[in-house]
Amino acid sequence: MIQPRTFKGARDFLPEQMLHRERITQVMRQTFKKYGFAPIETPAIEYLDVLTGKYGEDADRLIYRLNYKNGSKDEAALHYDLTVPFSRVVAMNPDLAMPFKRYQIQPVWRADRPQPHQGRFREFYQCDVDCVGSSSMVIDAEMVAITYEVLSQLGFEGFLIKINNRKILNGITQYVGLDASWTLEVCRSIDKLDKVEWSEVRKELTDKNIAEDAIAKLEFLLQKELTLTNLEAELSAVEVAQEGIRELKQVFAYLDILGIPASAYRFDISLARGLDYYTGPIFETKLPAHPHIGSLTGGGRYDTLIGMFTGKDMPSVGTTLGLDRIFTAMQQLNLLEDVKTSTQVLVANFGDDTMQDALSLVKSLRENNVNTEFYPEPAKMKKQFAYCDKKKIPYVCIIGETEKAAQKVSVKNMQTGEQHVVSLEELVFLLKK
Amino acid sequence: MIQPRTFKGARDFLPEQMLHRERITQVMRQTFKKYGFAPIETPAIEYLDVLTGKYGEDADRLIYRLNYKNGSKDEAALHYDLTVPFSRVVAMNPDLAMPFKRYQIQPVWRADRPQPHQGRFREFYQCDVDCVGSSSMVIDAEMVAITYEVLSQLGFEGFLIKINNRKILNGITQYVGLDASWTLEVCRSIDKLDKVEWSEVRKELTDKNIAEDAIAKLEFLLQKELTLTNLEAELSAVEVAQEGIRELKQVFAYLDILGIPASAYRFDISLARGLDYYTGPIFETKLPAHPHIGSLTGGGRYDTLIGMFTGKDMPSVGTTLGLDRIFTAMQQLNLLEDVKTSTQVLVANFGDDTMQDALSLVKSLRENNVNTEFYPEPAKMKKQFAYCDKKKIPYVCIIGETEKAAQKVSVKNMQTGEQHVVSLEELVFLLKK
Incomplete structure (x- = not known):
């Protein structure tokens, strides 16, 4: 070694x-x-x-x-x-x-x-x-x-x-x-x-x-x-x-x-x-x-x-x-801005049933020039939130069965804890603000 | 050597x-x-x-x-x-x-x-x-x-x-x-x-x-x-x-x-x-x-x-x-765009009488985020145009005695040869197009 x-x-x-x-x-x-x-x-x-x-x-x-x-x-x-x-x-x-x-x-x-x-x-x-x-x-x-x-x-x-x-x-x-x-x-x-x-x-x-x-x-x-x-x-x-x-x-x-x-x-x-x-x-x-x-x-x-x-x-x-x-x-002299990541959003991954939809969302966000990470392995919500916390990624998107059925996305602001269910258009608008 | x-x-x-x-x-x-x-x-x-x-x-x-x-x-x-x-x-x-x-x-x-x-x-x-x-x-x-x-x-x-x-x-x-x-x-x-x-x-x-x-x-x-x-x-x-x-x-x-x-x-x-x-x-x-x-x-x-x-x-x-x-x-494969310079304009230099005005124009253009070169030595117009031609700088600005008196600027498009007398605001608008 x-x-x-x-x-x-x-x-x-x-x-x-x-x-x-x-x-x-x-x-x-x-x-x-x-x-x-x-x-x-x-x-x-x-x-x-x-x-x-x-x-x-x-x-x-x-x-x-x-x-x-x-x-x-x-x-x-x-x-x-x-x-x-x-x-x-x-x-x-x-x-x-x-x-x-x-x-x-x-x-x-x-x-x-x-x-x-x-x-x-x-x-x-x-x-x-x-x-x-x-x-x-x-x-x-x-x-x-x-x-x-x-x-x-x-x-x-x-x-x-x-x-x-x-x-x-x-x-x-x-x-x-x-x-x-x-x-x-x-x-x-x-x-x-x-x-x-x-x-x-x-x-x-x-x-x-x-x-x-x-x-x-x-x-x-x-x-x-x-x-x-x-x-x-x-x-x-x-x-x-x-x-x-x-x-x-x-x-x-x-x-x-x-x-x-x-x-x-x-x-x-x-x-x-x-x-x-x-x-x-x-x-x-x-x-x-x-x-x-x-x-x-x-x-x-x-x-x-x-x-x-x-x-x-x-x-x-x-x-x-x-x-x-x-x-x-x-x-x-403390002149550096508080920037830890260039990623704007993490799309969560819960495995096979919704993974295809999540990955399609990733594709759409990137097409809209949103810097997007996809959590590569299916994992518990808690683990994926912890990852975002550590990396200071500001938003997490979730597509569970409910969101999938409604063709919507849940988006959580990691700093405030606020969570909303939105359409893709609303999501892009929110993230590009 | x-x-x-x-x-x-x-x-x-x-x-x-x-x-x-x-x-x-x-x-x-x-x-x-x-x-x-x-x-x-x-x-x-x-x-x-x-x-x-x-x-x-x-x-x-x-x-x-x-x-x-x-x-x-x-x-x-x-x-x-x-x-x-x-x-x-x-x-x-x-x-x-x-x-x-x-x-x-x-x-x-x-x-x-x-x-x-x-x-x-x-x-x-x-x-x-x-x-x-x-x-x-x-x-x-x-x-x-x-x-x-x-x-x-x-x-x-x-x-x-x-x-x-x-x-x-x-x-x-x-x-x-x-x-x-x-x-x-x-x-x-x-x-x-x-x-x-x-x-x-x-x-x-x-x-x-x-x-x-x-x-x-x-x-x-x-x-x-x-x-x-x-x-x-x-x-x-x-x-x-x-x-x-x-x-x-x-x-x-x-x-x-x-x-x-x-x-x-x-x-x-x-x-x-x-x-x-x-x-x-x-x-x-x-x-x-x-x-x-x-x-x-x-x-x-x-x-x-x-x-x-x-x-x-x-x-x-x-x-x-x-x-x-x-x-x-x-x-x-000829995929490179035809870009030779990042300079948008050259401000010409004819020496002492108008040099201060020309340098003030340089300052104003840069304040408006126009990439601006100032010809550092007083020189004949022909020499300064030749410099722009060689470097493919698209515009030249001239402040002669007439322009100075009228508080205007002459701007020449090096490609078309067109020349106009404009105000600073008009010039910035033209160059930022």
């Missing part, structure tokens, strides 16, 4: 969870389409070299490799995110009409230490929207608008979309006197600021051999909670920072026209995002009142990633909505 | 394909729910020993293994189908209300030789409906009914659901004088009959050292195209075959009550299904007029699989609808 067990860091989703997850992805799909994004899918399996060298060393170590042609150029692995596979698709399809706006909802895999209470798993769903082929900040604003609209529709309140720009971080590296090549190291360290104290980040920067006066200047900027306008003055001599600031000002102006309330987003100089491939505006959504819940969404502009496949850069921006984080947060 | 390429036997799906695939799975989900099935999902990654030893040796060799704790008891692999993971879930959740009816739509992986024209890939989607906890043939009939309903709704005609019973095949093994332990070997060979000639199967049986007179008897039965009633007489002395025949007669009676036309299904003594775990009725759907297209669906009863995890057998039956086979068949 084999011990049945689930892979560590992965989960089964039973109907109670899946019905919610289906609803959440449905809201996403509708919103993505409303903003003009179209679906694509890519395989879970990619050649390893398609994936590595884009995320950063830490992330590369978390890629799951298959036991397939190991060591050869055709070594295979499971995708780590959906952005790199999307970039590969764009590189392979030069005839796509540009701008190309796509969404993609699929699981990704990371050989990480699972932390289920924070919604961190080894296999989890990412829901991505990306646009390639435009440098317009309208698209960056649409990323924020989509984030706002999906989370609002799902019932979230008080979430905060933090916005920064890698160009500003580049500028800061210059400003504090470091070579531009240090930017990614600095980003990776300050990205940890929402999980650990400054003192720990300071220690990490020291360990990276960054000069003490550079760290001091960095601390000054990060701890000051500067507005974009103050920062503009402070970094007036740093051209790349000025460009980054201009871009964010455009994003904020577009968000205003798109009607996104200013309370939902904020410039945050300490937002860095861990992955290497970002080059412009970056975004991340937190629930400030629930700091133990990780980021619900994250993304940014990555204008050079596709060039890694084609030799020619293409402006690109996108964001990921984390289905598992969002689902975990909705559970913890 | 890295060569962008897709893993052999796996595919990218661009929007034109994905919009169809989303529609197909939507039809399935609705139908599954109508029959009282609820969604579940299981991880792609399973421990290897959860998967092996259930499908048969040939299949076990096709399981993709991860480079993860190889050789240990925690060795991991990608699931080969959804039936074994579902059985594991049932084994791990003894409190599930029985019968438990679930559906599951996810990719599976097989290290097979890809044959794209027949819809055979290494990564492909299975769409499964299964019910555990009932021996009633009503459920087996529902599997056939669901198959019929999904394929009909998708526009298929002339498909044939072949039905047999492993108990009959067991009985035949007895009848031809072989020990019961030979049944699986015989099944695996005769399962190939829809791809190869009898002579080849005969050779394989001879190679398996099956006695010549047993093969001759087998040939007699298989080549005779027996009806169920004729077979009942022929195998009157074989109890297990009689039980299998009684079960199928029940299935056919229920299908009749459920209104499934008799032309859509047929008893087929040579249907065997390759996998080891089947124990009762088995089903498979073919397009007789298009023999090069592989099976669209396949399934059956597997009453002993869950017992491999728990030590206690549980009656179970299910069927798989192959999304990739169905999609490939719909392409080849």
Whole structure:
């Protein structure tokens, strides 16, 4: 006998969870389409070299490799995110009409230490929207608008979309006197600021051999909670920072026209995002009142990633909505509706004499698009009611000898206990209400 | 630079394909729910020993293994189908209300030789409906009914659901004088009959050292195209075959009550299904007029699989609808609707003077649930029309200085070339038609 067990860091989703997850992805799909994004899918399996060298060393170590042609150029692995596979698709399809706006909802895999209470798993769903082929900040604003609209529709309140720009971080590296090549190291360290104290980040920067006066200047900027306008003055001599600031000002102006309330987003100089491939505006959504819940969404502009496949850069921006984080947060915040089943009615089964009539009723209900279960074995009424109770099926239909003779159906509301004898037409009307 | 390429036997799906695939799975989900099935999902990654030893040796060799704790008891692999993971879930959740009816739509992986024209890939989607906890043939009939309903709704005609019973095949093994332990070997060979000639199967049986007179008897039965009633007489002395025949007669009676036309299904003594775990009725759907297209669906009863995890057998039956086979068949048979985009309208962008008004229009249209794209960069009219043409977006909205002054919008039908100046209300009414 084999011990049945689930892979560590992965989960089964039973109907109670899946019905919610289906609803959440449905809201996403509708919103993505409303903003003009179209679906694509890519395989879970990619050649390893398609994936590595884009995320950063830490992330590369978390890629799951298959036991397939190991060591050869055709070594295979499971995708780590959906952005790199999307970039590969764009590189392979030069005839796509540009701008190309796509969404993609699929699981990704990371050989990480699972932390289920924070919604961190080894296999989890990412829901991505990306646009390639435009440098317009309208698209960056649409990323924020989509984030706002999906989370609002799902019932979230008080979430905060933090916005920064890698160009500003580049500028800061210059400003504090470091070579531009240090930017990614600095980003990776300050990205940890929402999980650990400054003192720990300071220690990490020291360990990276960054000069003490550079760290001091960095601390000054990060701890000051500067507005974009103050920062503009402070970094007036740093051209790349000025460009980054201009871009964010455009994003904020577009968000205003798109009607996104200013309370939902904020410039945050300490937002860095861990992955290497970002080059412009970056975004991340937190629930400030629930700091133990990780980021619900994250993304940014990555204008050079596709060039890694084609030799020619293409402006690109996108964001990921984390289905598992969002689902975990909705559970913890009681935002999930009380839905346990999609079945609307159970038709009871008392065996041979009436079974044919009961099964005909099942057929008629389904023809009327009523989600109908038939109890497959003849059984006592009590047992069939208990089944409905356990599964929260709202109605039971009964055809006994009396109902059969009268060509009627008894229908019982499982919540109120009320029972009525009705015709098929009345039944369909009642159930479709 | 890295060569962008897709893993052999796996595919990218661009929007034109994905919009169809989303529609197909939507039809399935609705139908599954109508029959009282609820969604579940299981991880792609399973421990290897959860998967092996259930499908048969040939299949076990096709399981993709991860480079993860190889050789240990925690060795991991990608699931080969959804039936074994579902059985594991049932084994791990003894409190599930029985019968438990679930559906599951996810990719599976097989290290097979890809044959794209027949819809055979290494990564492909299975769409499964299964019910555990009932021996009633009503459920087996529902599997056939669901198959019929999904394929009909998708526009298929002339498909044939072949039905047999492993108990009959067991009985035949007895009848031809072989020990019961030979049944699986015989099944695996005769399962190939829809791809190869009898002579080849005969050779394989001879190679398996099956006695010549047993093969001759087998040939007699298989080549005779027996009806169920004729077979009942022929195998009157074989109890297990009689039980299998009684079960199928029940299935056919229920299908009749459920209104499934008799032309859509047929008893087929040579249907065997390759996998080891089947124990009762088995089903498979073919397009007789298009023999090069592989099976669209396949399934059956597997009453002993869950017992491999728990030590206690549980009656179970299910069927798989192959999304990739169905999609490939719909392409080849011209059953796909002419849908290229989900975007209903493009709002043109002519830059600063009218851009704010255009973006406000975008906002209003989306608020009215119109799928709306905004051309992100100011561009000449011609370029924006060409973009719509290429993407088959049906309408373009233009706000120039004239329209802005009149608080109106010009809307152009891209197919007819007609253009009108309308109010926002008129525009929404037109687009929602």
